[in-house]
Amino acid sequence: MKDKLGQYYPILALTVVVFISVAVLSGMDSFTRDTIQYQKELKIQRMLNQLFPEMSAYDFDESTEIYTITADDTKIGYAFLGVGVGYGGNIDIVVGLENKTTLRGIAVIAHAETPGLGDKILLPDFTDKFVGLDISEVNLTRDGGKVDAITGATISSRAVVDGVRAAAMEKAKLIPD
């Protein structure tokens, strides 16, 4: 067969291989798609649960990107994502609000800060300081706010504080009264 097709044989061979690959991968995709989607939702749910342990359901508004949290059919708060620019890149934070002004808490979900220093932003010692704060108080103590910076990790601490405040200020306006 190689000889009959001559110079076209390489094109045919590559095309056949690519077609087989496409067929296998699209099968694989439809096999895993639902599970991957389910895992993503589970991840969001677990993240929201960290801030709202009593949560029974949540509702995501695509236009404002705010999660509204309910427990037994009563609204108990709102959550959304914030981004801070840290020492090692972006820090993704989930921010929880009890109402338009009061913070429920924060949780860092992804970061690339220095292990042993900047990654202390993950610890409750740091994140607990945000609980119950008014949005306007979210700033480092040295900058007039109520959050103490982590020793040796001022840049990471400031990144989290700035990310939380920016996101909270922006999203609070979008929360219906």
Add this chain to the structure above:
Amino acid sequence: MAKFWKQFLSGIVITNPLFVLALGLCPALAVSVTVTNGIGMSLATAFVLLGSAIVVSSIKNFVPNIVRIPIFIVVIASFVTIADLTLKAFIPTLADSLGIFLPLIVVNCIIMGRAEAFGSKHPVHLAIADALGAAVGFAIAMIIISFLREVLGTGQLAFKVVPYFDIHLFTLPVLGTSPMALFILPPGAFLLIGLLLALFRRLGVLKSE
């Protein structure tokens, strides 16, 4: 059968991908922060190595020489995508911590290297032996490096695969409170891999004498 074992063992010792050939250093440096990551990366790499070795050596007679590289890459990329989707669906925590280095297995030179240098020229059973040898060699190297980095750099050893499978093995007395964070950082990885390469060279020299 003797040939099979010879080829298999050569991948672990004489042509160990990391310590002797110094191939695949990029993923080795980047993800070897914890033993969990090291094992995960080794398993994904092993799957791709084995799959592509079988396919490449079974289709070698139909593959025209001038397009062999593109064809091998398509085969390898397919196996990487299968591994990527499977991990994302069933072990998402591991997929998250391996991050971009999971899809980047495509360009891991161990795989292309073994497919091109061995799989495309040998019968399937020898290609399997070669791939298994390279996979086990890579895994041993990854486990040694990631074990040293996790223990020295964090002072503890833990396995976190899924949120509910979280085993904390031990915390060292002094290192646990003040770990040598250098080993978690890239310079520590370079230092360790350099020392291990030197050690393996020395062992290799001793053996040949």
